[in-house]
Amino acid sequence: MANAAIPIQLATAETHNGMVIPYIALRHLDGTPEFGQIDHDRVAECLIEQRCQLCAQPLADAAVLMVRPMDFGAGHCPEPAQHPECAAYAIRACPMLSGRLRRHRDRTRPQRRQCTAAGCWCGDPVTPDLDAIVRSGQPATPWYSVWFPMAEYKLKMSARKGPRGISLAIINVKIRLVSWGDPDRDDLGRVLVYGLPLPEAGSGS
């Protein structure tokens, strides 16, 4: 894990191995986080209450979304937004977003840790998250940061299951390439269709 400097507004946030534990990260009953797995209730809470997925504080004037090409295709970002400062930290600290991990870890194998807390979900038979199965072993998708004013914050709702995510039908938007990764053909098609930034020549990944 990276040792990115923790910004001041995250000074009181919980950490694990020197990394801030995102508010939406799934936790074991003993309190340790399962990085890369999300707590769906907390995601819904952040989306609806316009809170930051990292520090859980209310978003202010502007926010940043971390978006993949496939999210532009769906028209919404499934993850809650972040404060611009929190997003900057996450980009430095998260190995996937900073391009240090070429591939998602394969989560289909029962490799996750088990804690000692009785009744924790990790004692259940392995039921990997559906999205994690789809992504496991796939080449790392490009990631973009999408800066937008909170005046344009709009949820996309599903019929029964609450918020799907934050609408990407945003007018005043600044899109930056965070990590090019190793895009597949579908990703490349979406990058062109949606006019997303390409890596600068000679910049590697």
Ligand SMILES: [Zn+2]
């Ligand atoms: Zn924040």
Ligand SMILES: [Zn+2]
């Ligand atoms: Zn556990």
